[in-house]
Amino acid sequence: MSALPRTSPKVSQAVAFALLWIAAVVVIVPVAAILAIMLLKGGKGLSWELISSVEEGLLPAIAGTAALVALTALISAPFGIAAAVYLSEYARAGTLVRLIRLAIVNLAGVPSVVYGLFGLALFVTLLQLGRCLLAAACTMALLVLPLVITASEEALRQVPRRLREASLALGATRWQTIRKVVLPNALPGIITGLILSVGRAAGETAPILFTGAFYGLTHPFPRSLGDPFVALTYKLFVDATEFPHVEEAEKWATAAVLVALVVAMNLAAAVFRARLRRARRW
Amino acid sequence: MSSDANLPIKKPEGEIKLETHDLSLYYDGFHALKNISVYIPARRITALIGPSGCGKSSFLRCFNRMNDLIQSARVTGEVLIDGANVYDRTTDVAALRKRVGMVFQTPNPFPMSIYDNVAYGPRLHGIRERSALDEVVEKSLRGAALWDEVKDTLRKSALDLSGGQQQRLSIARVLAVEPEVLLMDEPCSALDPTATFKIEELMIELMENYTIVIVTHNMYQASRVSQYTGFFLLGDLIEYGDTVQIFENPKDQRTDDYVRGRFG
Numbered sequence: 297m298s299a300l301p302r303t304s305p306k307v308s309q310a311v312a313f314a315l316l317w318i319a320a321v322v323v324i325v326p327v328a329a330i331l332a333i334m335l336l337k338g339g340k341g342l343s344w345e346l347i348s349s350v351e352e353g354l355l356p357a358i359a360g361t362a363a364l365v366a367l368t369a370l371i372s373a374p375f376g377i378a379a380a381v382y383l384s385e386y387a388r389a390g391t392l393v394r395l396i397r398l399a400i401v402n403l404a405g406v407p408s409v410v411y412g413l414f415g416l417a418l419f420v421t422l423l424q425l426g427r428c429l430l431a432a433a434c435t436m437a438l439l440v441l442p443l444v445i446t447a448s449e450e451a452l453r454q455v456p457r458r459l460r461e462a463s464l465a466l467g468a469t470r471w472q473t474i475r476k477v478v479l480p481n482a483l484p485g486i487i488t489g490l491i492l493s494v495g496r497a498a499g500e501t502a503p504i505l506f507t508g509a510f511y512g513l514t515h516p517f518p519r520s521l522g523d524p525f526v527a528l529t530y531k532l533f534v535d536a537t538e539f540p541h542v543e544e545a546e547k548w549a550t551a552a553v554l555v556a557l558v559v560a561m562n563l564a565a566a567v568f569r570a571r572l573r574r575a576r577r578w
Numbered sequence: 579m580s581s582d583a584n585l586p587i588k589k590p591e592g593e594i595k596l597e598t599h600d601l602s603l604y605y606d607g608f609h610a611l612k613n614i615s616v617y618i619p620a621r622r623i624t625a626l627i628g629p630s631g632c633g634k635s636s637f638l639r640c641f642n643r644m645n646d647l648i649q650s651a652r653v654t655g656e657v658l659i660d661g662a663n664v665y666d667r668t669t670d671v672a673a674l675r676k677r678v679g680m681v682f683q684t685p686n687p688f689p690m691s692i693y694d695n696v697a698y699g700p701r702l703h704g705i706r707e708r709s710a711l712d713e714v715v716e717k718s719l720r721g722a723a724l725w726d727e728v729k730d731t732l733r734k735s736a737l738d739l740s741g742g743q744q745q746r747l748s749i750a751r752v753l754a755v756e757p758e759v760l761l762m763d764e765p766c767s768a769l770d771p772t773a774t775f776k777i778e779e780l781m782i783e784l785m786e787n788y789t790i791v792i793v794t795h796n797m798y799q800a801s802r803v804s805q806y807t808g809f810f811l812l813g814d815l816i817e818y819g820d821t822v823q824i825f826e827n828p829k830d831q832r833t834d835d836y837v838r839g840r841f842g
Contacts, residue, residue, distance in 0.1 A: 388649060458686040462748070465642060466699040466755055467676030476698070477688060 334555065338548025346549055354553055356516035360429075360509075360525035361498050361557065363518060367433035368440060368497040373490055375437075376444030380486075383445070384452040385474050404442035409502040411439045416506040430521040432508030436497040443496065447489025451482040484572035491565035498558050501529040528554040588819060590806060595620035595759060595789040596641060601655035603636055603645065610636050612813045613655070618806070623781060623790045625800035625821065628810035629841065634793045637810065638761050640664070641791065642678040643671050659759070676703065679757035683764045685744030687736035687751075692719075692728050695736045695747055699755035714754050722750035723780050742773025749780065760784065762792040766799065778803050797837055801825050809833045 303311075346353045379396075387393045415435025425431040455478050463473040509530035518525040532550045535542045596618040603611035611633045618624050626634040636645065643664060645651040657664040664674060676699075687695050696715045697705075705711055715732070719725040724746040728739070736747055745765060752760065762781070766774040781790055781803050794800050800807055801821060808818040809832075817824060817833045828834040835841055 456686075458682060458684060459688060461644065461647070461682065462686045462688065462751075463698070464647070465644060465675055465680040465682075466702065466751065467672045467674075468699075468702050469672050472702055476702075481689060 331555070334548055334552050338545055338550075338552045341543065341545030341547075341549035342552060343549075346546065347553065350516055354528065354531070354550060356513070357526045357528045357531045357550075358553065358557070359517055361527045361529070361554075363429060363525060364433055364436060364504065364527055365494050365497050365561075367429065367521070368436040369490055369494040371433055371437035372440050372444045372494065376441050376490075376493075377448050377486060379441075380445050380448030380452060381474060381479070384449045385470065385478065400442045400445055403438075404446075407502075408439060408500050409505075411435055412502040412504070412506045414438070415503060420507055426522065427506070427510070427524055428508050428522045429518045429525050430508075432504040432525070433497075433521075435503045435507045436500065439500065439503055440493045440496050443493035444490055447493055448482075448486045451485025451489055452478060454485055455481045484569065488565045488569040488572075491561055491568070495558050495561045495565075498527075498561065499529060499554070501527075501533050504530060505533075528557065589617045590619045590622075590820075592622075593620040594618065595660065596791070597656075597658045598640070599656040599658070601637075601640060601653070601657060603633070603640065604650075604652045604654075605648070606650045610813050611640075614815045616808060616815060616818055618789065618791060620789045621785060621787065622806060623785050623792060623804040624806040624808065625804035626791065626793045626808050626810060627795075627797060627800050628816075628836070630795075632810040633813040634808075634810045635763050637815075638680075638763055638791060638793050641759065641761055642675045642680055643669075644675075644680065646671065676755050677757055678759040678761060679752035679755060680761040680763065681745070681748050681752060681765045684768050685741055685748050687739070687744050687747055689735070689737060691733050692736045692739070692747060693732040696750050696754050699751060703755060718750040718754040719747075721753045721784070722746045723776065723783075724750055740773070742769050742776060745769060745773065745777060746780065749777075749784075753784075757788070759789045759791070762790065764793050764795060767795060774799070797825070797839075809836060811836070 347358070348355055350356060383393065383396065387396075412435065415431060415438070419425045419431035419434045420427055423431075425434075459477050459481065460473055463477045464470070468476070504527055508524055509527055510524040511526060511531070511534045513524060513526060515523065516526070528550060532547065532554065535547050535550065594617045597616065599615050601611060601614040602609065614637060626637065628634050636651075639645045640653060640657050641659070641664065645653065653665055659674075659678065663669070688698060690698075693715055696718050697711050700711060700714045705714065716725060716729075719728060724743060727743060728734075728747075736744065739747060745768075749760075749765075766777050769777065778799065781792070784790060792800075792804065804821045806819065807821040807824040809816045809824065809828075809830075811832055817828060817830045824833060825837050828837060
């Protein structure tokens, strides 16, 4: 058919595998490069002093990030899990479900700065929360909601159909089946997905920019949900853009701490999942 | 011997537990069960045989409305239990499934202890006291011929049991909700011959108190355990009657071919 000389199947396979291998390995390069540059440039800035000091160090930002992540999880979990249960266990294919799925996909595609502006308009201004931890966490919860829903649905789908059938066939209602069989068995997966999803909250800047993050606070730690706070991403953003006198090494060190925090969360989720996988067979 | 028209269904002697009249089942446009009318006697074993995809499992799932779980499934006609229509709008489906228990093709214990598996149904239906639960669990496990093997390990995970034990546990779990009918959907297809033999023995014991309908691929099993047999082919109930008659003297050529192993 072709005028080209035929290559042997073995050669073309070798070429194909080589290309696939290169594509896969290329993924490692930017990760490795970022980590290397970060540690190289921030290495000498990293110190216990930097991490633990309240005035000069990152402790308020670490605490703020932790509070933001925890609160985001707390707000997004009930809505996200409930929505996932509805979609995977109750909803029958139809216009409403298509609409909900379309909304989830679109929500996931909205740029984070738009969430920030939306949060400013809704939580800060309209609901008069002011710029505070609660408003920022509400905004962040919206941002992670599609991720939480998708991850929870995935976890619910992992529960074998035959367990649902066994329960229903014993005369359980659908709700009893969900409560006693589906949710307990999906919970480990849901929690893992939740941790990974709210990890995003630790790494975003734009959504908290207008809704609660401040620099140079009189009270470095928020004393209530109504207080402003400082987060690692926000501090990094301000240090990098508005304070030329801040040492380069310190900025990179801040970045390293932020990355370490996010990696630690993902690692925790992975370990959690692996342990539960080992404990469960069905 | 005729093979064009389906034979008229004769009503078996004695008490009738289940019956269908002109029952049809559709999956979207696909006509999976075609105008099935049948009488299933109480406290007997009725076997449903036929090649894969003939509709026998779909038919079984009409009696406890498990087909409701399939969105595309639509049912017309009547399914009666003790004369009351299962597909009536006022039917409480959960209560129906309590009366009509089901054992599935693959053992499906919950990932919980043996005890909690058996107590699952009674707890659903409101039994809370420890002593009452203990009693139901023991009685059900005895009824499923599993008690002696597990009485010292009730707290262990049900997933540690062998396949045959898991299937008997599934039966115990059903017995614990005190059903009147047992639907068994190829209950032995995942089991070895020894475990299969135990389940068959158990079925014959259970027949005293329960109406049993079993779907099976195994014609020897049907002839060993059942008193009545129905032969399905492509959504039609070709022939239904006394098991001995179906296997030794079928009236329809297609039944004859199937039970003699000429296709299937």
